[in-house]
Amino acid sequence: MALDEIKIGGLGASRRRVEDNRFIRGKGNYVDDIVLSGMLHMEILRSPVAHARIKSIDVSKAYDIPGVRLVLTGEMMAARNLAWMPTLSYDTQAVLATDKVRFQGQEVAAVIADDPYIAKDACQAIVVEYEQLPVIVNPFQAMESGSEVIRDDKENQPGNKVFDWEIGDKAATDKAFAEADVISKMELHYPRSHPSPMETCGSIADFNRATGKLTVYMTSQAPHIVRAAVAMVAELPEHMIRIVSPDLGGGFGNKVPIYPGYVISILASILTERPVKWIEDKTGNLISTGFGRDVYLQGEMALRKDGKMLGMRMRTISDHGAFYADAQPSKFKIGLMHSTFACYDIPAAHLESVGYYTNKAPGGVAYRCSFRVTEAMFFQERMVHAAANDLGMDQAEFRRMNLVKDDMFPYRTAFGFLTDSGQYGKCLDIGMKAIGYDTYKAEQEEARKRGKLLGIGISTMTEPLGAGNSREYDILGIKMFDSAELRVHMSGKAILRTGAMNQGQGHQTTWAQIVAHELGIPADDVTVEEGDTDTAPFGMGTYASRSTPVAGAAVAMVARKIRAKARKIAAHLLEVSEEDIEWELGRFYVRSNKERGVTIQDCALAAYSNMPDGMEPGLENNAYYDPPNLTWPFAAYFVKVEVDAETGVWDVLKVVAVDDCGVRINPMVVEGQIMGGLTEAYAMASMQYQTYDDEGNCIGSNYMDYLLPTAWETPGFELHEVVTPCPHHPIGAKGVGECATVAGPAAFVNAVVDALGHLGVRNIDMPMMPNRVYEALTTGKDISGMPPVKMGD
Amino acid sequence: MTSLYDEVQAAPGEGVPTRRVTIKVNGEDRTVDVEPRLLLAHLLRQGLKLTGTHTGCDTTNCGACTILFEGRPIKSCTMLAVQADGHSIETVEGLASASELHPIQEGFKEEHGLHCGFCTPGMMLAAKALLDKNDNPTEDEVRWALSGNLCRCTGYQNIVKSVLWAAEKMRAESK
Ligand code: FES
Numbered sequence: 017m018a019l020d021e022i023k024i025g026g027l028g029a030s031r032r033r034v035e036d037n038r039f040i041r042g043k044g045n046y047v048d049d050i051v052l053s054g055m056l057h058m059e060i061l062r063s064p065v066a067h068a069r070i071k072s073i074d075v076s077k078a079y080d081i082p083g084v085r086l087v088l089t090g091e092m093m094a095a096r097n098l099a100w101m102p103t104l105s106y107d108t109q110a111v112l113a114t115d116k117v118r119f120q121g122q123e124v125a126a127v128i129a130d131d132p133y134i135a136k137d138a139c140q141a142i143v144v145e146y147e148q149l150p151v152i153v154n155p156f157q158a159m160e161s162g163s164e165v166i167r168d169d170k171e172n173q174p175g176n177k178v179f180d181w182e183i184g185d186k187a188a189t190d191k192a193f194a195e196a197d198v199i200s201k202m203e204l205h206y207p208r209s210h211p212s213p214m215e216t217c218g219s220i221a222d223f224n225r226a227t228g229k230l231t232v233y234m235t236s237q238a239p240h241i242v243r244a245a246v247a248m249v250a251e252l253p254e255h256m257i258r259i260v261s262p263d264l265g266g267g268f269g270n271k272v273p274i275y276p277g278y279v280i281s282i283l284a285s286i287l288t289e290r291p292v293k294w295i296e297d298k299t300g301n302l303i304s305t306g307f308g309r310d311v312y313l314q315g316e317m318a319l320r321k322d323g324k325m326l327g328m329r330m331r332t333i334s335d336h337g338a339f340y341a342d343a344q345p346s347k348f349k350i351g352l353m354h355s356t357f358a359c360y361d362i363p364a365a366h367l368e369s370v371g372y373y374t375n376k377a378p379g380g381v382a383y384r385c386s387f388r389v390t391e392a393m394f395f396q397e398r399m400v401h402a403a404a405n406d407l408g409m410d411q412a413e414f415r416r417m418n419l420v421k422d423d424m425f426p427y428r429t430a431f432g433f434l435t436d437s438g439q440y441g442k443c444l445d446i447g448m449k450a451i452g453y454d455t456y457k458a459e460q461e462e463a464r465k466r467g468k469l470l471g472i473g474i475s476t477m478t479e480p481l482g483a484g485n486s487r488e489y490d491i492l493g494i495k496m497f498d499s500a501e502l503r504v505h506m507s508g509k510a511i512l513r514t515g516a517m518n519q520g521q522g523h524q525t526t527w528a529q530i531v532a533h534e535l536g537i538p539a540d541d542v543t544v545e546e547g548d549t550d551t552a553p554f555g556m557g558t559y560a561s562r563s564t565p566v567a568g569a570a571v572a573m574v575a576r577k578i579r580a581k582a583r584k585i586a587a588h589l590l591e592v593s594e595e596d597i598e599w600e601l602g603r604f605y606v607r608s609n610k611e612r613g614v615t616i617q618d619c620a621l622a623a624y625s626n627m628p629d630g631m632e633p634g635l636e637n638n639a640y641y642d643p644p645n646l647t648w649p650f651a652a653y654f655v656k657v658e659v660d661a662e663t664g665v666w667d668v669l670k671v672v673a674v675d676d677c678g679v680r681i682n683p684m685v686v687e688g689q690i691m692g693g694l695t696e697a698y699a700m701a702s703m704q705y706q707t708y709d710d711e712g713n714c715i716g717s718n719y720m721d722y723l724l725p726t727a728w729e730t731p732g733f734e735l736h737e738v739v740t741p742c743p744h745h746p747i748g749a750k751g752v753g754e755c756a757t758v759a760g761p762a763a764f765v766n767a768v769v770d771a772l773g774h775l776g777v778r779n780i781d782m783p784m785m786p787n788r789v790y791e792a793l794t795t796g797k798d799i800s801g802m803p804p805v806k807m808g809d
Numbered sequence: 810m811t812s813l814y815d816e817v818q819a820a821p822g823e824g825v826p827t828r829r830v831t832i833k834v835n836g837e838d839r840t841v842d843v844e845p846r847l848l849l850a851h852l853l854r855q856g857l858k859l860t861g862t863h864t865g866c867d868t869t870n871c872g873a874c875t876i877l878f879e880g881r882p883i884k885s886c887t888m889l890a891v892q893a894d895g896h897s898i899e900t901v902e903g904l905a906s907a908s909e910l911h912p913i914q915e916g917f918k919e920e921h922g923l924h925c926g927f928c929t930p931g932m933m934l935a936a937k938a939l940l941d942k943n944d945n946p947t948e949d950e951v952r953w954a955l956s957g958n959l960c961r962c963t964g965y966q967n968i969v970k971s972v973l974w975a976a977e978k979m980r981a982e983s984k
């Protein structure tokens with residue numbers, strides 16, 4: 017009898033999570049929980065100013081403090097050729113500043129001491145003399161002619177420009193605009209936001225002089241990339257480097273880049289021959305590590321008067337901070353921004369992007385998104401909202417008219433992506449029904465009479481998840497495949513390792529479910545391990561919703577290889593030829609006699625004890641998966657708000673999320689991801705952002721200024737599901753971890769703007785804090801959030 | 810006796826003052842010599858090796874370090890170890906008995922109240938403080954009781970469900 021797939025924890029089971037067993041007991045193993053014998057502690061001294069020449073650094077007083085073992089400065093790093101390191105985007109970044117500091121919070125010196133308190137004390141004792149330079153806090157200042165060149169360390173650096181990039185068919189787009197009845201425009205700023213996982217970054221470097229081996233425990237979402245980079249930077253042989261990512265307290269893209277702290281701790285361990293632990297404090301994390309967004313988006317849409325979209329143009333101006341440290345596929349300078357409008361049938365499109373250096377923290381990471389798609393989809397849905405209004409059309413009907421229809425797949429977007437599946441109209445219908453769209457207009461009218469401002473915001477999108485196929489996607493030249501290795505023990509229990517890196521997604525639980533689905537081995541019988549480069553197969557790690565699309569596919573593929581070998585063993589055990597054998601979950605049987613069969617466990621035992629003549633013993637294999645395409649989940653989000661006309665405070669009345677991420681491995685986990693993403697969307701829409709004053713002081717350097725919603729503010733969510741399997745993924749799954757962060761913000765903003773629509777307000781830049789909404793309300797004007805801000809804004 | 814300095818360094822530096830404190834941790838008296846400026850969270854994590862208490866911020870905002878101090882939830886990053894002298898505290902490690910999970914722990918697993926797990930110990934202790942006083946809270950009461958604790962992963966909805974699940978179980982058990 018075939019097994020009941022749900023009972024064995026296979027595909028579709030809301031299996032309770034394996035990792036929870038240790039977390040709920042307080043027995044997680046995060047970097048800061050690890051103690052090595054003889055371990056020293058490192059603390060980083062950061063620059064208090066945003067742009068200055070370093071005139072001198074005096075560390076002598078730091079050495080006066082008992083317990084201080086070593087103080088490192090840029091000069092000492094430079095002597096070992098380690099003052100600069102490469103970024104993931106082919107730029108360079110200072111490890112410890114030598115010539116200048118280029119943003120507030122930049123690493124200037126490091127103290128290694130017996131205890132973290134002593135290291136902190138000693139940092140205070142270091143005297144640095146700065147000569148301040150003009151500060152640039154937005155790209156418009158950066159592009160002014162004659163403005164201070166931030167990256168004077170680079171030869172042939174043209175002013176403060178990082179790149180200039182374009183894609184799409186300009187001529188065809190110009191033609192579409194020439195033929196348009198209506199041209200609708202939108203201009204906005206997607207503010208800088210920090211992923212801010214609860215756990216900050218940190219590392220413990222442990223260099224063993226006797227063996228020559230370097231082990232680094234660290235907070236990395238992509239340990240194999242780190243190994244490759246450390247081999248490059250520290251000039252150590254790759255087999256002598258072991259990177260271990262233990263449990264991560266969240267990542268959200270923040271833990272993809274390689275940070276100076278990691279590199280400094282490595283050198284410190286080499287010099288002291290002791291393990292060196294560095295745990296960043298929250299301010300350090302917020303002001304120096306990979307941020308997301310900070311893009312100015314501007315564009316227009318060519319429309320026929322009946323509502324048909326004819327073409328779109330978009331220009332982005334992005335702020336990358338002092339070093340171009342984006343984590344993204346190298347071919348694309350502004351991530352996958354050109355996936356914008358992928359769910360709409362638009363014949364012509366063109367995108368121009370320019371990036372600039374500023375005196376702000378470096379980054380531009382994929383903050384819970386697939387490389388800038390959050391900005392792309394935010395602009396898209398804000399633009400669509402404005403266009404519908406300009407045409408006098410209903411928001412939902414305008415979308416429906418232009419969404420790619422079910423029978424148009426595979427669909428080639430104007431920018432060249434191939435979307436392959438979806439039921440966009442169906443998702444829209446489900447969402448409209450759930451939010452009560454029918455009666456809403458009347459309700460809004462009626463409420464306005466009572467002085468209440470109601471609004472509904474819609475956001476629909478498909479996004480490219482699962483980078484990606486080797487033709488197009490690489491980071492530092494390494495193709496973005498992923499991997500899995502499966503070993504079935506003789507008792508039919510198994511261990512699975514992948515090149516992905518869990519940071520809360522539940523891989524230990526869900527990968528085992530894929531094995532259960534493919535082999536009929538109960539999920540409880542499968543151990544899952546990730547994050548140790550000495551044992552895990554090479555993979556590109558977890559970010560950009562790529563785990564299920566890429567590593568998850570590798571898990572299915574390796575399980576199929578195992579099944580193919582097990583089939584040969586089954587034929588041997590059943591004494592029939594392989595062609596006469598059938599498979600049902602967990603069991604091979606003889607086609608002519610279903611009663612005669614052997615289980616996968618029987619085959620596993622035989623692989624070690626009774627294999628056919630000439631067969632290699634054992635039952636293990638690996639798979640490297642190069643995905644044929646990205647996966648394209650679809651999301652339709654609806655938000656209903658009420659704005660208080662007296663104060664500008666807005667309340668969320670209802671949130672409806674309809675997600676189609678294909679086949680769901682573990683529905684409970686998928687829903688958890690969606691709710692987490694919706695919360696970050698709400699956060700960005702309502703309160704969470706980083707800005708800078710005109711001296712380059714980061715406002716948002718701690719949780720008193722960088723506001724994150726608590727359980728009290730966060731609204732409840734109503735989730736709905738549509739399943740359109742991915743046609744090329746082995747189990748039909750699509751990425752999902754980030755859909756809600758990507759599509760969510762526009763739904764909130766559209767709702768508030770809808771509530772104020774009758775006043776002529778087209779845009780309020782996020783976060784829509786009550787003062788901004790109030791200003792829009794009372795002036796009827798658009799509100800821009802471009803820095804610098806005056807303190808107290 | 811456990812000494813913090815036995816754990817983290819050979820001996821206190823010269824001239825560094827220390828104080829001897831005794832704290833009842835999860836029902837057991839622990840006596841340690843500490844520097845007066847040592848934060849309770851750091852004593853728990855580094856000195857007593859109870860690493861289930863996490864620190865997630867520098868400004869008393871995140872609640873990852875929440876423990877129960879004489880039954881009340883407090884942020885252990887904002888209390889000095891010496892202030893806990895003579896008091897009784899409970900950490901996540903004290904929630905389960907050898908054989909059985911606390912209903913709150915079960916609830917978090919059952920209702921998927923955690924992703925990365927970093928906020929979880931603090932969340933569970935804040936929840937325990939609530940349920941010890943009120944075993945039948947409304948959703949709003951749960952949200953309010955947890956509003957000193959940040960979670961970046963879950964969006965709170967399932968955390969709230971976890972606590973309500975635990976409340977129901979605790980009510981059933983006390984009948
Ligand atoms: S560590 Fe954040 S409140 Fe204590």
Ligand code: FES
Binds near residue numbers: 927
């Ligand atoms: S589960 Fe990750 S912070 Fe709450």
